Amino acid sequence: MSRVAFADRVRTLRGLLRSVRIYHADRAHHRAMDALYARFVRPGDLAFDIGAHVGDRVSSLRRLGARVVALEPQPGPARVIALMHGHDRDVTLVRAAASDRSGTLTLRVNTRNPTVSTASSEFIAAADGAGGWEGQRWDRAIEVPAVTLDDLVAAHGRPAFVKIDVEGFEDRVLAGLSTALPALSFEFRTIQRDVAMRCLDRLAALGPYRFDYAEGESQRLVLGR
Numbered sequence: 001m002s003r004v005a006f007a008d009r010v011r012t013l014r015g016l017l018r019s020v021r022i023y024h025a026d027r028a029h030h031r032a033m034d035a036l037y038a039r040f041v042r043p044g045d046l047a048f049d050i051g052a053h054v055g056d057r058v059s060s061l062r063r064l065g066a067r068v069v070a071l072e073p074q075p076g077p078a079r080v081i082a083l084m085h086g087h088d089r090d091v092t093l094v095r096a097a098a099s100d101r102s103g104t105l106t107l108r109v110n111t112r113n114p115t116v117s118t119a120s121s122e123f124i125a126a127a128d129g130a131g132g133w134e135g136q137r138w139d140r141a142i143e144v145p146a147v148t149l150d151d152l153v154a155a156h157g158r159p160a161f162v163k164i165d166v167e168g169f170e171d172r173v174l175a176g177l178s179t180a181l182p183a184l185s186f187e188f189r190t191i192q193r194d195v196a197m198r199c200l201d202r203l204a205a206l207g208p209y210r211f212d213y214a215e216g217e218s219q220r221l222v223l224g225r
Contacts, residue, residue: 053115097145158181
């Protein structure tokens with residue numbers, strides 16, 4: 001193995017371990033997450049975790065008794081989910097990305113901080129020079145399978161809840177959904193308010209949704225209605 005390849009592998013492993021430590025070590029955070037998602041899922045419900053990363057939301061939804069379909073296109077995070085939930089019959093791991101059409105797409109990987117890997121070149125451009133994003137580098141590109149939310153509904157059934165966290169690609173994911181679902185959440189970033197507005201417009205076109213929001217990883221809805 002060349003020095004470059006070895007350094008790349010070490011950097012990827014460090015980024016993955018960082019994610020595992022951040023998202024799986026804080027039990028108080030887990031309790032807050034469970035309390036939030038308990039508003040939307042009950043035991044036996046089906047939930048989709050789109051952009052599952054290292055599976056902290058998968059774990060939360062399983063603690064609540066939900067069946068989970070987890071989408072994660074990055075090989076390292078997908079392996080973590082497989083290690084944690086591979087023997088759980090109520091977790092289905094799909095090693096793919098979600099998009100507005102089926103096929104393949106290019107995923108830009110941030111090996112030091114894989115939680116912000118993205119299929120959106122616009123997201124990377126928006127982060128360039130933005131406060132709080134200093135030093136972020138998307139240093140790898142991989143081709144991954146892509147599916148739509150409609151594909152997942154056809155294959156696995158209609159979910160009670162869908163969580164979408166795909167770093168600036170959320171509007172494209174929702175463009176692949178043609179029918180209203182009971183409840184959804186999507187991440188939004190202040191550096192891309194236009195993506196958030198397109199998500200709101202898409203959901204409003206699908207059904208009579210009402211909206212609330214949580215700031216960062218607070219797991220607490222702000223408006224309360």
